[in-house]
Amino acid sequence: MHALSFDVEEYFQVANLRPFVAREDWDQIPSRLLLAMDPILALLDRHGVRATMFFLGWIAERHPELVRRCVAAGHEVASHGYEHTFVTDMDEAQFEADLARTEEALVAAGAPKPLGFRASTFTITRKTWWAFDVLARRGYVYDSSVHPVRHPTYGVPDFDPKISVVEAPSGLGSVIEFPVATLPGLGRNWPIGGGGYFRLLPGWFHRRAISRLERMGRPTATYLHPWEFDPEQPRYPAKASSRFRHYLNLDKTLERLDRLLQLGGFGTMREVLEAQGFAERFEAANR
Numbered sequence: 001m002h003a004l005s006f007d008v009e010e011y012f013q014v015a016n017l018r019p020f021v022a023r024e025d026w027d028q029i030p031s032r033l034l035l036a037m038d039p040i041l042a043l044l045d046r047h048g049v050r051a052t053m054f055f056l057g058w059i060a061e062r063h064p065e066l067v068r069r070c071v072a073a074g075h076e077v078a079s080h081g082y083e084h085t086f087v088t089d090m091d092e093a094q095f096e097a098d099l100a101r102t103e104e105a106l107v108a109a110g111a112p113k114p115l116g117f118r119a120s121t122f123t124i125t126r127k128t129w130w131a132f133d134v135l136a137r138r139g140y141v142y143d144s145s146v147h148p149v150r151h152p153t154y155g156v157p158d159f160d161p162k163i164s165v166v167e168a169p170s171g172l173g174s175v176i177e178f179p180v181a182t183l184p185g186l187g188r189n190w191p192i193g194g195g196g197y198f199r200l201l202p203g204w205f206h207r208r209a210i211s212r213l214e215r216m217g218r219p220t221a222t223y224l225h226p227w228e229f230d231p232e233q234p235r236y237p238a239k240a241s242s243r244f245r246h247y248l249n250l251d252k253t254l255e256r257l258d259r260l261l262q263l264g265g266f267g268t269m270r271e272v273l274e275a276q277g278f279a280e281r282f283e284a285a286n287r
């Protein structure tokens, strides 16, 4: 079984577009979230697949009906932080406040308290390893923010890309780490779990990579964003490399996901972790 997840955020909240969209302007920009979420939810429903929805708290406050729809459809609602702040831009107290505010927003919208977290732009790195203290303290069962790749602004290239248990540095508790999928090759891990790579590489590549990881006994986590399903979104004059990555093949994502789901065996992050022997941790967290 493999995990399917979505980071539920608006197209203008993406890190690449920060130079063009001021945080103060977010409320003035017309939302396009439902234009993407409607077909995504319909597709998941058609395949009978449940996914994990990592919501921004900011989104949950403005679209509580979307949170409720996801819960009603059996999807897992988890936390993507309040307003897409990098963990690397916060200290421990700020991170804790950000998590608390997001939990409040999700619960107020009608979701259970989140048990999973994914940081904005994979910003749990060795420098912000204290984040595991905060996550353990707040009762999170799993995290999906460590990307075991080499990248200029994030990544922990020597981190084991399999599902593993990370002990909180304080010694108080532990959190399961379920990194998004990477494929080993040429002495390093290649990011194939989603985002630009899902749209850049042909669909058969992703499907084959998942089958290969499956043979290695490794459940995978694929991650996508609603804006990746929205070819009509307004375009910003980002630099060419960002533009390429951000706008490539947006019109093909839904069809690709459709074909991927035909492989079968997809579910929420929680379902995969429960099948991997971690069910007790979820039961304990719900008590």
Ligand SMILES: [Zn+2]
Binding pocket: 007, 009, 080, 084, 120, 121
């Ligand atoms: Zn995000």
